[in-house]
Amino acid sequence: MSDHVCQEGCRHHSHGEDSPEIQQEFQEGRRDFMRDFAVGGVLASAASLGISSSAFGQTMPKTGLTSGHATHYYIPASDKTVSWGFFSKSLKPVVELESGDFATIETLTHHSNDDASLMVKGDPGAESVFYWDSKRKNVDRRGMGPMDHKLGAGGGMGVHILTGPVAIKGAEPGDVLEVRIVDVALRPSANPEFKGKTFGSNVAANWGFHYNELIEEPKKREVVTIYELDATGERNWARAFYNYRWTPQKDPFGVVHPIVDYPGVPVDHSTISKNYNVLKNIRVPVRPHFGTMGLAPKEADLVNSVPPSHFGGNIDNWRIGKGATMYYPVSVAGGLFSVGDPHASQGDSEMCGTAIECSLTGTFQFILHKKADLPGTPLADLQYPLLETQDEWVLHGFSYANYLAELGPDAQNSIFSKSSLDLALKDAFRKMRHFLMQTQNLTEDEAVSLMSIGVDFGITQVVDGNWGVHAVVKKGIFPGRDV
Template identity: 75%
Template sequence: MQHICNASCTHSKTPAEEALVKEEFQVARRSFLRDAMVAGSSAVSVGALTSTMAPSAFAQSARAGNGMASHYYIPAAANTVLWGYFSKSAKPVVEVQSGDFLTIETLTHHANDDAERMVKGDKGAESVFFWDKQRKGVDRRGAGPMDAKVGAGGGQGVHICTGPVRVQGAEPGDILEVRIVDVALRPSANPAFKGRAFGSNAAANWGFHYGDTLTEPKKREVVTIYEMDATGERNWARAVYNYRWTPQTDPFGIVHATIDYPGVPVNHATVSKNEKILTNIRVPVRPHFGTMGVAPAEAEMVTSIPPNHTGGNIDNWRIGKGATVYYPVAVDGAMFSVGDPHASQGDSELCGTAIECSLTGTFQLILHKKADLPGTPLAELRYPLLETQDEWLLHGFSYANYLAELGPKAQDDIYTKSSVDKALRDAYHKMRHFLMTTQGLGEDEAISLMSIAVDFGITQVVDGNWGVHAVVKKSIFPARG
């Protein structure tokens, strides 16, 4: 399949570019396969991975495969991404089997906030962000109408999602387990910034803070550019400069007075940069994916912004290297996509965004069939479940399945109906269900335990369908046989 390859395939690149891609791919593989890889092969023995990957606590419901797993590499390019939406009917970029590995490039939709640092020289990013007077590299940006005044797709959904990936044999009622094996920063391809990676934080009009500020103007949008060390020698980010958003005219001639459409090129001649900001402040880098999940069944196209029972824009910084997420499959093939990469984010994502920074992740997809779930902890799972080395995390939303609960206009109405109270109530219901079904507790036992040993935190208050996560330590439970 075009642009989907193992380590030995080639694209229409220059020799230097091809060598770089191959080297990056080999480095990504070595970081998690260690010496288990057979040189030149696109398949590895799953058994060989047991020394480097801890088995999932819930893996007993996984159906055994043939003992071999393929490894696919999916570059981010104009023909391998959906910009701003999930779709059950989109053409998959690749079809994989349960147990297969994928190394997937993801791009931040905020890269044009500083194209010199985050787009220039990067062939994949340039193909996605291309925009001149005649056309855009990716025209549809969002699930809205194609003739929207602001731009095709209407910006009703903003995240660049690489995929979808079709999982062979996946059907509604199954569970897709997604293991995040590795995550790496995407280096700037501009020689002037060699060895560095960059991200953008937009304190934007959809932020919780908007209009509630001490200084004028009360309603302002400020973009802050952050720098990371792409070589791995430094694990913190520093602010480079910020600027206040000014009306930007896109190549089609539409004026964007606010940040209302993804990927609008920012003309830096129109903004005033402040370089003495956050002096000596070190922000811990914890790369993760803000948006990851499978396609919902309720509509052909679903905006990427509000999260839902099939995952999506959960925006939990814990969804990074070493984590596993379980998603209920809603459509044939599952149709897995990932995007909205972040270098760092705090709980709540208060101003509207994280450090939006392009990343490359390596994932293993494992399918748990519905028929195999009874009697396992994954039985009755109807929500995204996050597992880390030490914790289980459940995600409550203002509406557990807003598409089903709010009806035909759900993708518009959700933005006026969310509250932290509703999200906390949903998180309580899900944690109660989790404790009763996976740990065998009675309801009164579960409620007592939630009050004394479960932490509830605000995941985000900016994605339309607000989120609260519930965290419980694995160590409080008896060891499983």
Template identity: 65%
Template sequence: MMKIQPASTHQKGKVVKNLTLSALALSISAPALAIECETPSGVPQHHLLAANSDTVHWGYFSKEVEPQIAVQSGDFVTIETLTHHANDDASRMIEGDAGAESVFKWEKGDKGVNRRGAGPVDASILGRGAGEGFGVHVLTGPIYVCGAEPGDILEVKILDMTPRPSQNPEYAGKTFGSNAAAWWGFHYNDLIEEPKPREVITIYEMDATGATNWAQAVYKYNWVPQTDPDGVLHETIDYPGVPVDHSTIEKDMNVLEGVRIPVRPHFGTMGVAPAEADFVDTVPPGYFGGNIDNWRIGKGGTMYYPIAVEGALLSAGDPHAAQGDSELAGTAIETSYTGVVQVILHKKDELADTVMEGLDFPLLETDSEYVVHGFSYANYLEELGESAQSDIYSQSSIDKAMRDAFRKMRTFLMTTKGLSEDEAISLMSVAADFGVTQVVDGNWGVHGVIEKGIFPAK
């Protein structure tokens, strides 16, 4: 049995206060791991899922991972999530934070979380470390949803997101994030200044108290080869959580002076377990959700995921403070957040005449919009066969993602709004906005946005 460790007093107080203001009369509990599903009480429960070395899985979605908690439809979960970029500046993002320290612990022969990625544990392919970094995101969970079966839809309402404060007394009241302009970025082979190529880390600071809602750059540095505690040299950012030795870097403190970046907190990666493979790289998104990297998947948003395995196995992570459409350079402002979500199960025989009818892709609903998510491959795990998890990185294109987004929006409008194909196509051309979600996640993304208010009320 695994105990769920509580969040910090600050985080728990903040969440409870927000829930009270929202008139959510719920009881907070932090139970021991319970895979068994108890008889529903009829009253939604509120679960706490902290982030620590026992409650996260790093770099993969998996139908084989033991659930951390079991919830009933309608339950609420406060879920802590950590950025995998915290070691870009450990003094600001890890030091003094017991949960983060347990996850990022790395001494010779001893890592807090050993496997990082969907690759082999013995690192027999490239020798970079367990999991090989074939997948990079720290995910908290999974959450087992009682009664969930393949063909059902999981609704996840994002009720709140609060920053995880730095626990280093030197940075009290602040929180920090990292942006990596990295080798997987769209820009990398199109640089004009020397040195070329280069990877650049920019550290951003934000107010953790909520007094301000913008981020500002603190400093930047060029990545230089780093040797991890096990003696492996990392010429590039090729394995998650490698501690950066700040004695080896040169900091430029004059960066983006006077520029304020609006904070738009969201989960970069959230989804359910796919059925096609036991361990699936977190980088390419798919029908199961995952690393969609859409900044709209934040507070006030509702995600719908098609369920592929028993219990759904929902996990979340890769929290972002801010990101632009395309995530051009490779990452957002990668930071750590605590979210409050409500999980609602919709059985497959109850989907008719709802926005979930025929849904086989991750759908976002906000107060005013529906957002469909298209990818270069709607289900790359199935379409590309046995080598899908490696081939996807050379097979993606915006053209393919746009085609998929168009098809999904067409189906959505015809199925849920009763339009003919001609009506759907005309409406898309005059009223839908299509944008590039990301071009850095292997399976590139295009999202289509349609305003809810244009349709007549039923």
């Protein structure tokens, strides 16, 4: 058991090694890091590096999991457990857990008010977060901007609803936190008319890559498309329900929003025209994932949730879903993990500015790798967010690997005008070169050749200020090699 002291909205229970629930979660989510890869020219397993790939119940050295027991926390999304639009090293954790523990965490999309009748009304957690009348809103600050901003507190300088933070006991700068995504589930609509359904919103927005390239009139337009999904799991595709063009919306405080410029503004549906004849007979594959997930950075007290960086954050890679594992370098004590920006589906590049923004609940396991144990392992000198899936390793390059440090005091403003795919590709190349030389013991010449013939570079996103390019290498190209 950890030293956790329950706060409002937090529930937890402890599971032993014989618990069917925890056994199933563990087995489904477990990933053997660097499974069957070569170190120093010889085949090595994850276990030989001191990184356990054992079944649940066996002691996992240096993970804090002892006697076959782990604590499983449940963290609902409410106005007491979320921050809106920023990461912060100064936030008080909603829970502190031990390495090896699990947490099931609810996340809400900040676009729920695009149709509150489908995504907010009747849902107590969502209602508590989105509550806003003429006198107050439950979550006032939305972004890291000034509290007296003309658009609203925080200025919308950061938009994502983040549940957390979760502290990991003993995490210190220089450590690496492994986050295993055990499960991901859609959050059902509370509207009784749509029992068993889930809804999400896609906004072709003013910050989208497409916005200045429109050919039909009116060329300066923002379009919201609401998608319907099956929350029961019987259907693995989404369909467009209807769309509408954004019209100026007056928020409950009387501020008019001519464009989508502040998160969570409730849309008055009497002011819009709904088009139900949209994307007919088109099935969009559902691949739920978390667009924004990471640790608190050390460089500033409030960090805009939009640009991703060395600490993770708004990476917007659809591969960060069930069965995947993320590795993050720890920058501050406790790590302070937060997660949000849930997506039902997204393509590489997130071209129009958003995915299908759809509330999800995730189950995670947290494994802490101490700095002293990293030398000689693939996690040594890890300075960037690393993704592992069953078949691939994925590295994330950004226009600026650590824009907060590289761009100076005005970094959180200037990043939005300085990004380019050239810079992001260069960063992805440098990280993949490091990865291949570090984990596969390749020379630089070998790594460069392999990158050209065996690594796929793709555009992760072009809408998050700090643009992203991901590099994907298949695990299958590293069977046992002769010395």
